[in-house]
Every structure is written in C-alpha cells, then in structure tokens.
Amino acid sequence: MVATPESVGAVTAPTSRMSADARRAQLIDIGWDLLQERPIHELALDEVAARAGISRTLLFHYFPTKADFYVAVVTAASDHLLRPPRVPDDAAPLERIRRLVEGFVRLVERNRASYTTLVRAAGGGDQRVVDLIASTRDALVPRWLDAAGDPDVGPLAHLVVRGWLVGMEETVLTWDPQQVPREALVDHLVASFLAELALATDPERLVEVADTRR
Amino acid sequence: MVATPESVGAVTAPTSRMSADARRAQLIDIGWDLLQERPIHELALDEVAARAGISRTLLFHYFPTKADFYVAVVTAASDHLLRPPRVPDDAAPLERIRRLVEGFVRLVERNRASYTTLVRAAGGGDQRVVDLIASTRDALVPRWLDAAGDPDVGPLAHLVVRGWLVGMEETVLTWDPQQVPREALVDHLVASFLAELALATDPERLVEVADTRR
DNA sequence: TAGCGTTATTGACAGATGCTCAACAACGCA
DNA sequence: TGCGTTGTTGAGCATCTGTCAATAACGCTA
Numbered sequence: 001m002v003a004t005p006e007s008v009g010a011v012t013a014p015t016s017r018m019s020a021d022a023r024r025a026q027l028i029d030i031g032w033d034l035l036q037e038r039p040i041h042e043l044a045l046d047e048v049a050a051r052a053g054i055s056r057t058l059l060f061h062y063f064p065t066k067a068d069f070y071v072a073v074v075t076a077a078s079d080h081l082l083r084p085p086r087v088p089d090d091a092a093p094l095e096r097i098r099r100l101v102e103g104f105v106r107l108v109e110r111n112r113a114s115y116t117t118l119v120r121a122a123g124g125g126d127q128r129v130v131d132l133i134a135s136t137r138d139a140l141v142p143r144w145l146d147a148a149g150d151p152d153v154g155p156l157a158h159l160v161v162r163g164w165l166v167g168m169e170e171t172v173l174t175w176d177p178q179q180v181p182r183e184a185l186v187d188h189l190v191a192s193f194l195a196e197l198a199l200a201t202d203p204e205r206l207v208e209v210a211d212t213r214r
Numbered sequence: 215m216v217a218t219p220e221s222v223g224a225v226t227a228p229t230s231r232m233s234a235d236a237r238r239a240q241l242i243d244i245g246w247d248l249l250q251e252r253p254i255h256e257l258a259l260d261e262v263a264a265r266a267g268i269s270r271t272l273l274f275h276y277f278p279t280k281a282d283f284y285v286a287v288v289t290a291a292s293d294h295l296l297r298p299p300r301v302p303d304d305a306a307p308l309e310r311i312r313r314l315v316e317g318f319v320r321l322v323e324r325n326r327a328s329y330t331t332l333v334r335a336a337g338g339g340d341q342r343v344v345d346l347i348a349s350t351r352d353a354l355v356p357r358w359l360d361a362a363g364d365p366d367v368g369p370l371a372h373l374v375v376r377g378w379l380v381g382m383e384e385t386v387l388t389w390d391p392q393q394v395p396r397e398a399l400v401d402h403l404v405a406s407f408l409a410e411l412a413l414a415t416d417p418e419r420l421v422e423v424a425d426t427r428r
Numbered sequence: 429t430a431g432c433g434t435t436a437t438t439g440a441c442a443g444a445t446g447c448t449c450a451a452c453a454a455c456g457c458a
Numbered sequence: 459t460g461c462g463t464t465g466t467t468g469a470g471c472a473t474c475t476g477t478c479a480a481t482a483a484c485g486c487t488a
Binding site for chain 1 (some may be wrong): 252253255290329333334335336337339344369370373374376377378379380381382383384385386388390393394398399402403405406409410413414417420421423424
Binding site (some may be wrong): 017020 | 435436437438439
C-alpha cells in the first residue's frame with residue numbers, strides 16, 4: 001500500500017513485533033513519504049528506520065540493499081499511480097480518447113507531487129527503476145491504440161504514440177491552470193493525439209481531425 | 215570541455231601542478247566519462263580523483279561538495295550537447311522545421327549514450343540540474359516557434375510545443391532504425407510538429423499539413 | 429503448561445565515502 | 459633572493475551502507 005497524500009506524516013504506533021508483510025508495507029510507505037521530500041541519494045536509511053521505530057538492521061533484513069528498498073518503493077508507487085485506465089467499450093473512439101486524457105489530467109491534478117517524484121525516479125535511480133517506467137509506458141501504448149480503434153498499426157505509429165504519451169505527461173505536469181483553461185488543454189490533447197495517430201497511419205484522416213475542432 | 219565519445223577513456227598524463235582552469239576542465243571531463251557508466255550516487259569521488267592522479271582533497275578544493283561537482287559536469291555537458299541550433303533565415307518554414315528535426319536526429323545518432331545520460335540526469339540529481347534542463351527546454355520553444363514563422367503564440371501553444379519537444383526527444387531516443395527508416399521518422403516528426411502547432415493556433419491549417427504528406 | 433523451532437528484532441562492528449583542516453610546495457613577481 | 463599567492467596533500471572526523479552473531483517474542487505440539 002502506497003501512501004496517499006492523506007496518510008503522509010502519519011505517525012506509526014510504537015512497534016512491537018509485526019508480521020513480515022505488514023512491516024514491509026510500513027517501510028515502503030515511509031520510504032515513499034520521504035522520497036517526496038528529497039531524492040534517493042539524500043535519503044538515509046537511518047531515517048526510515050527511525051520513523052518506523054525499528055533498528056536499521058531490520059530494514060536490511062527486509063531489503064538486502066538500499067537499492068532494493070528503493071526499487072520496492074518505486075514499484076509500489078508505480079502500481080498505485082499508473083494503474084491501467086479503464087475505457088468503456090460502448091463509446092465512440094473520440095469519446096474514449098477523451099476519457100483517457102481526462103483520466104490522466106485528473107490523476108495529475110490529484111497527485112502532482114507524487115507523479116513528479118515517480119517520473120523523476122525514472123532517471124536518477126536504479127536501472128531496474130528505469131526499466132520499470134519504460135515497460136509501464138510500453139504497456140500503455142496498446143491501450144491508447146485500442147481506445148482509438150486502431151489496434152494494429154505499424155512500428156512507426158507505436159513509436160510516435162509512445163513519444164506522444166511522454167510529451168503529454170510533460171505537458172500536463174508543467175501545465176499552469178491559471179494560464180491555460182483546463183478544457184482547452186483537454187481539447188487540445190485529444191485532437192493532438194488523433195492528429196498524431198492519423199499522421200502515422202493515414203494522413204487523409206487529418207482533415208477529419210480538423211473538422212472536430214471547428 | 216566535455217568529453218566527446220572519442221576522448222572517452224583517454225588516460226591523462228601523470229599530473230604536475232596545473233592551472234586552475236585546466237584542472238577544473240580535466241575533472242569535469244573525467245566526471246562526464248564516469249557518469250556515462252553509472253549514475254551519480256554510485257560514483258565515488260575517490261575514483262574521479264584517482265583517474266586524475268590527484269588526491270580527493272584537491273577535488274574538494276575545486277568543487278565544495280559532490281553535488282557542486284555533479285552540477286558542474288552536467289552543466290558543461292548541457293552546454294556542449296544542447297547548443298542552440300542554427301536555422302537559416304532564407305528557407306521556408308517547412309524547410310526550417312525540417313532542418314531542426316534533422317539536426318536533433320543527427321545529434322542523437324552521434325551521441326545517443328551521452329544524450330541519454332544527460333536527460334536522465336534531469337531526474338535523479340540535484341534540484342539545480344532539474345532546473346537547468348527545464349530552462350534549457352524552455353529556451354528551445356521560441357526557437358522552434360520562430361522557425362515555424364509563428365513567434366507570437368498564446369500560452370497554450372507554448373505549453374504544448376514544449377511537451378511536443380519532450381515527446382520528440384523520447385521518440386528519437388527510443389527509435390530503432392531497424393524498424394523505422396530514418397526518413398520516415400523525420401517526415402513524421404516534421405508533419406507532427408506542424409500539426410501540433412496548427413491545432414494550438416489555427417485548426418484550419420491542419421488541412422495544409424495533410425497536403426504536405428500526400 | 430512446558431518445551432521447542434521459527435523468525436522478527438537488535439547492538440556492535442567493519443568498510444567506504446563525503447568533507448574539513450592545517451600544513452607543504454611550486455610558481456610568479458619585486 | 460625573498461615573499462606572497464595558490465595548487466596540492468595527508469591525516470582525521472562524521473555519516474552511511476552493509477554484516478554477523480545473538481536475543482526475544484511468537485506459534486505449535488506434547
């Protein structure tokens with residue numbers, strides 16, 4: 001279980017003997033909280049242990065190395081934040097894409113700090129974390145293609161849709177609602193995705209995309 | 215001076231007394247080489263000093279903390295790799311954008327490992343590095359807008375062009391020339407940028423973009 | 429309830445690393 | 459030749475990761 005914003009700073013009760021699973025979960029929870037405040041190399045395991053009210057040795061009992069601990073924390077956060085979105089089958093492609101965009105914007109609105117921490121972890125940390133984020137992104141591509149009604153596209157479309165997703169991530173993360181209205185952002189992202197996909201598969205369809213914008 | 219792929223592993227001569235500037239450059243050079251192999255938190259300053267043939271103390275003389283050293287290394291690499299591209303004024307917008315895309319693809323082709331190291335540094339390291347990469351990207355946006363002949367656009371266009379640039383970065387970095395021909399990639403990116411910009415400013419122009427693809 | 433195996437838990441220790449301090453030595457200049 | 463500037467270093471301190479052997483709490487069975 002990963003810390004949600006509500007549980008941040010929750011003081012854990014003075015610890016007696018805990019079950020292995022509960023202890024692991026507690027430590028990961030604390031690790032995630034602390035990782036919001038500072039990057040991994042500035043985080044001492046002493047502090048994690050202290051917050052849990054246990055000795056540092058016990059931490060090493062559950063996670064052989066600091067890197068292992070780090071990977072466990074980021075993996076848990078990834079499971080929590082990047083849960084694959086559900087798209088209703090009955091809606092039209094345009095509507096399904098809009099739902100996906102809406103879902104992501106909402107996710108960032110609710111967990112901006114956590115999400116930033118997570119994607120930044122993709123860079124600095126362990127190779128396993130880099131791979132984790134990369135494979136999570138890879139897994140996202142077919143979902144968006146399915147939603148668009150274009151499941152079977154060539155390698156170029158796969159490649160650029162993946163890039164588009166990363167670009168959208170950056171766009172939404174740097175988005176300032178004061179400068180750009182929420183609806184304008186969502187509208188643009190939907191049209192942008194359709195245009196990108198059309199360009200990579202069937203350029204004639206671009207005209208249709210233009211139509212949806214008038 | 216940042217290490218180019220050619221200078222990697224160059225053994226520096228046994229050191230006598232060096233000028234401050236030369237020593238700094240040498241240390242940054244070595245730091246960059248080592249940063250290609252492993253992330254910053256796995257890099258011991260002992261090793262940097264050993265490669266330079268000096269004591270660890272001297273390293274601290276030039277860079278007060280390890281973080282300072284890291285920032286200096288990444289900054290130097292950024293200056294070298296992200297040098298602002300030159301665009302000829304005489305060409306048409308379409309051609310100028312193509313030049314920019316070509317330039318970036320070529321940059322990645324020549325320095326894939328270095329570039330990956332650099333953008334990954336944006337995540338793991340110091341806050342100053344995060345800011346550096348962010349401001350470098352910000353500075354890139356007006357250049358692309360100028361090239362497209364649309365210097366004065368609204369905040370939405372700024373935002374999405376910035377996102378598009380990050381997406382393109384990801385696309386080119388994960389691009390596998392075996393699966394997608396170089397020309398197809400470049401063609402797509404050019405059209406994609408124009409479509410993105412058109413969507414954010416003047417949707418009617420999308421039709422023109424479609425024309426350039428037939 | 430007593431005994432016993434399992435395992436959660438810990439204190440003490442070792443090795444590595446970031447960083448400080450005071451002193452030395454090479455160089456330029458009057 | 460002498461002197462100030464500065465490039466350079468070894469020794470030492472504090473912190474942090476990781477190890478090891480021992481302890482104590484718990485569940486299970488007789």
